[in-house]
Amino acid sequence: MADSSFNPFKMAQQQFDAIAEQLNLDQATRDFLRNPDREFQFNIPVRMDDGSYKVFRGFRVQHSDARGPSKGGIRFHPQETIDTVRALAMWMTWKTAVVDIPLGGGKGGVICDPHNLSMREQEGIARGWARQIARNVGPVQDVPAPDVMTTGQHMVWMLDEYERITGTKAPGMITGKPVGLGGSLGRTEATGYGVMYTVREACKKLNIDIAKTTAAFQGFGNVSQYAVDLYTKLGGKAIAVSCWDHEDKKSYTYRKMSGLTFEELIKVTNKFGEIDKAKAQEMGFEILPGDAWIEQAVDILVPAAIENQITKDSVMKIAPTVKIVAEGANGPTTPEADEVLKSRGILNIPDFLANAGGVTCSYFEQVQCNMNYFWTKEEVLDKLDQKMTAAFHAVYNLAQERKIYMRDAAYLISISRVAEACKLRGWV
Numbered sequence: 257m258a259d260s261s262f263n264p265f266k267m268a269q270q271q272f273d274a275i276a277e278q279l280n281l282d283q284a285t286r287d288f289l290r291n292p293d294r295e296f297q298f299n300i301p302v303r304m305d306d307g308s309y310k311v312f313r314g315f316r317v318q319h320s321d322a323r324g325p326s327k328g329g330i331r332f333h334p335q336e337t338i339d340t341v342r343a344l345a346m347w348m349t350w351k352t353a354v355v356d357i358p359l360g361g362g363k364g365g366v367i368c369d370p371h372n373l374s375m376r377e378q379e380g381i382a383r384g385w386a387r388q389i390a391r392n393v394g395p396v397q398d399v400p401a402p403d404v405m406t407t408g409q410h411m412v413w414m415l416d417e418y419e420r421i422t423g424t425k426a427p428g429m430i431t432g433k434p435v436g437l438g439g440s441l442g443r444t445e446a447t448g449y450g451v452m453y454t455v456r457e458a459c460k461k462l463n464i465d466i467a468k469t470t471a472a473f474q475g476f477g478n479v480s481q482y483a484v485d486l487y488t489k490l491g492g493k494a495i496a497v498s499c500w501d502h503e504d505k506k507s508y509t510y511r512k513m514s515g516l517t518f519e520e521l522i523k524v525t526n527k528f529g530e531i532d533k534a535k536a537q538e539m540g541f542e543i544l545p546g547d548a549w550i551e552q553a554v555d556i557l558v559p560a561a562i563e564n565q566i567t568k569d570s571v572m573k574i575a576p577t578v579k580i581v582a583e584g585a586n587g588p589t590t591p592e593a594d595e596v597l598k599s600r601g602i603l604n605i606p607d608f609l610a611n612a613g614g615v616t617c618s619y620f621e622q623v624q625c626n627m628n629y630f631w632t633k634e635e636v637l638d639k640l641d642q643k644m645t646a647a648f649h650a651v652y653n654l655a656q657e658r659k660i661y662m663r664d665a666a667y668l669i670s671i672s673r674v675a676e677a678c679k680l681r682g683w684v
């Protein structure tokens with residue numbers, strides 16, 4: 257799946273430059289926003305279970321704190337690069353701006369593969385990451401969260417390390433924490449549900465009854481799982497899900513024409529969101545090649561795995577039936593593929609709008625931590641729905657009004673908000 261020649265940061269800058277041109281932004285604002293505010297790269301030495309020491313490379317990039325503390329997850333990934341983290345940090349800035357929450361954008365990462373690490377070793381990495389960056393993150397500076405292959409458990413280790421170093425209790429320092437330790441109800445569902453709130457609104461706009469639609473999903477991690485869950489609750493039929501097998505580490509598309517459900521899929525899924533192919537076969541799912549998800553004759557495609565999946569080649573495989581592409585992952589579609597989606601009139605719900613539910617709920621988590629009073633799950637999801645629905649309509653209306661692509665409309669809104677904050681602060 258990974259393509260080593262693909263540079264997500266170049267793509268993020270390319271997307272930014274095109275909109276900066278349309279907005280006629282002055283040169284200083286362009287120079288300021290096309291690169292991160294600041295970035296950190298560091299070593300994390302860990303004593304391994306066999307007594308040896310191993311040094312992992314860690315990153316934190318703070319793209320912008322113009323609208324509030326930087327905000328964004330930390331990925332544990334064997335192919336992590338500084339450029340990937342830079343791109344993701346920049347996308348976080350646009351994400352928090354498009355849903356209009358008072359936060360900026362950042363991202364972190366560690367080059368490691370949790371598949372091959374014990375929990376004790378992962379704790380060493382998580383605590384080491386927090387130790388190295390403790391002076392530069394915190395409730396009013398930069399607030400990390402979970403992302404690819406990190407969980408609430410990693411967040412608690414990082415928080416605990418931070419609190420030991422600072423001698424404080426600071427639950428607002430990190431989000432995505434377990435419920436009962438400063439976490440918010442609904443955070444687990446938030447990103448996937450958020451994707452589906454926007455799909456539900458898109459269907460209304462296109463005059464499609466969501467209960468009569470079919471969809472194919474790429475990935476079955478946290479985002480895709482809850483997107484499938486809500487989609488089927490809304491009556492849609494999830495006919496295909498593509499993801500990795502836990503043993504041979506290849507991806508396959510699992511298909512069931514009568515519709516797959518969250519409950520049956522979760523039975524054959526491990527904690528990394530990998531489906532056990534043998535068990536899936538026993539359950540009667542059809543097993544197709546990993547990239548077959550994209551060519552299914554469905555109404556809705558949900559790429560919810562990683563970046564660079566809908567490319568100039570794979571976009572050609574999208575069936576004529578597809579009306580909506582909802583980007584659960586960050587950066588799944590390349591600019592060349594965007595041109596094809598545009599020309600085919602497919603409604604794209606861009607990543608930083610579609611998957612903003614996670615960070616929006618993280619914001620609610622911070623608000624609840626600050627009040628030290630926690631809402632019910634219904635209250636959280638209700639507030640999330642309102643935020644996502646409002647953001648979707650703002651972007652959709654602008655796209656209609658100016659006859660532009662949804663990604664461009666979302667960028668116009670976000671970049672203007674962030675540029676305005678920089679101006680008001682007198683930075684550029």
Ligand code: GLU
Pocket residue numbers: 327328329330351399400401402403404431432586611612614615616618
């Ligand atoms: N990692 C998630 C994202 O990419 C959530 C970030 C957060 O909650 O801060 O949006």
